Amino acid sequence: MSKTALGLVLALLGLAASAADALSQSAAAPSGVAVPVTLSARTVEGGAIIKSGLVWWIYKNVKTRDGNYPLVDTYRSATPTAALPPGAYRIAATYGKVNLIRDIVVERGRALQEIFILNAGGLRLGAVTVNGKTIPPNSVRYDLFADETETDQFGNRKLVLRDARPGLVIRLNAGAYHVVSTYGDANAVVRVDVTVEPGKLTDATINHVAGKITLRLVNQRGGEALANTQWNILTPSGDIVKESAGALPSHILAPGSYTVLARHRGKDYTREFVVEPGETKQIEVVIQ
Numbered sequence: 001m002s003k004t005a006l007g008l009v010l011a012l013l014g015l016a017a018s019a020a021d022a023l024s025q026s027a028a029a030p031s032g033v034a035v036p037v038t039l040s041a042r043t044v045e046g047g048a049i050i051k052s053g054l055v056w057w058i059y060k061n062v063k064t065r066d067g068n069y070p071l072v073d074t075y076r077s078a079t080p081t082a083a084l085p086p087g088a089y090r091i092a093a094t095y096g097k098v099n100l101i102r103d104i105v106v107e108r109g110r111a112l113q114e115i116f117i118l119n120a121g122g123l124r125l126g127a128v129t130v131n132g133k134t135i136p137p138n139s140v141r142y143d144l145f146a147d148e149t150e151t152d153q154f155g156n157r158k159l160v161l162r163d164a165r166p167g168l169v170i171r172l173n174a175g176a177y178h179v180v181s182t183y184g185d186a187n188a189v190v191r192v193d194v195t196v197e198p199g200k201l202t203d204a205t206i207n208h209v210a211g212k213i214t215l216r217l218v219n220q221r222g223g224e225a226l227a228n229t230q231w232n233i234l235t236p237s238g239d240i241v242k243e244s245a246g247a248l249p250s251h252i253l254a255p256g257s258y259t260v261l262a263r264h265r266g267k268d269y270t271r272e273f274v275v276e277p278g279e280t281k282q283i284e285v286v287i288q
Contacts, residue, residue, distance in 0.1 A: 034083035035106050039075070041093055041116040044199035050118075053171070054078050054095050061088035061103055095120060096171025097160055122169045122201040123194065127181055130209045130278040137166050139252070140183050140208070147176035147193075174198040183208040184252025186233070186242040211275040214250045214282045217262045221286055230263040260285060 041050045055076050059069035069090055073082060086108045092101045098120040106112065125142050127135040142164040145157035152158055157178055164170060174196050181190045188210035196202050216225040225247040233241040236257050244251070253275045262269045262285045271285045 033108065034085050035108065035111060036081050037084050037104070037106060037112045037114065038079065038081045039091065039093070039114050039116070040079045041095065041100075041118055043118050043120045045117050047199050049079065049115075050095065051078050054093060056080060056082075057092040057094070058082055058084070059090040059092070061090040093118065098171050098173050119174050119198045120171060121174050121196040121198050123172055123177070123196050124167065124169050124201060124203050125164065125179065125181070126166045126203070126205045127183065127208055128205060130207070135166070135183060135208060140166055140181060142166070142182075143180040144170070145178040145180070147178065169201065172196045179204065179206070181206045181208065183210055184212075186251045187254050188252045189254070209277045210252050210254055211277060211279040211281070212250060212252050213273070213275060213280075214248055215244075215260060215262070216248060216282055216284045217264055217269065217287065218284055219287050221284065226264055228264065232261040232263075234259045234261065 039056055041054055042048065043050065055074070057074055058072040060072060061069065063069060072084070072089065075082065084106045086106050088103065088105050090101060090103050091114065092099065093116045095118055098118050100116050100118050102114065102116060104112065104114060123144075127140045129135060142161075143159065144161040144164055146160055148157060150158045160172070160177065161170060176193060176195050179192050179194055181192070182188065183190075188208055190206050190208055192204065192206055194202060194204045215231055217229045218225060227247045229245065229247060231242075231244045231246075231249055233243075233251065233253070235241060236259070241253070241258065242251050255275050255277050257272065257274050259270055259272050260283060264287075269285050269287055271283065273283050
């Protein structure tokens with residue numbers, strides 16, 4: 001074989017190998033070129049673009065055998081741009097306690113800008129005593145429930161947020177909510193309904209009518225409080241309001257009549273007392 005013919009054969013073999021490599025790479029490549037999808041959100045139609053506090057979850061919009069959607073990516077920036085191959089996706093946006101899900105279809109060569117309208121607002125809670133004094137943040141907490149139309153399997157309102165603190169803005173879907181405010185660690189509880197409007201901050205101040213008592217077990221009036229004492233505070237019908245231990249436990253109680261039982265060294269001592277709104281007093285249980 002001449003040198004010219006041999007060169008031609010080698011060249012043809014090289015072209016064939018290149019074509020085979022290209023075909024192999026094509027088979028391994030994704031079905032389409034990734035398309036930029038930019039995400040952003042507003043609290044209401046026409047409102048400003050949210051600049052922080054958003055989390056985005058992107059899923060393939062096809063369920064697996066276990067009924068879940070495969071997660072593609074997560075973004076914690078306010079306006080991320082995701083590179084997504086053509087296909088169907090499910091996008092979830094979270095903003096505080098606000099959630100919104102949207103299905104999108106990414107097409108080849110067509111960049112998308114998806115703006116989510118969250119229909120959300122803010123709620124800020126505070127609490128004052130009967131004489132108008134602000135209750136310290138560490139003395140009050142709030143449980144937030146959905147309105148009566150949203151219930152769990154037992155027919156109770158759905159819990160939205162537990163142990164919320166005063167003064168903090170809670171981001172919520174617009175709508176009605178039920179707030180259970182607890183002052184102290186006993187039965188000083190107030191329940192109120194509030195409405196969160198889209199694009200607005202709702203300030204709700206809850207008025208607590210309660211009194212503060214400090215318990216003392218003494219050998220004689222005005223004596224030193226005895227340590228290692230177990231306490232039970234009871235309603236007139238005998239229901240337990242609060243259990244505690246120590247020489248000088250303090251509790252916030254709703255106004256009303258109570259019985260306190262002090263147990264010390266195997267013996268029980270009782271006393272009845274009344275709590276008036278706004279008062280602070282010591283309840284002394286005397287052994288002798």
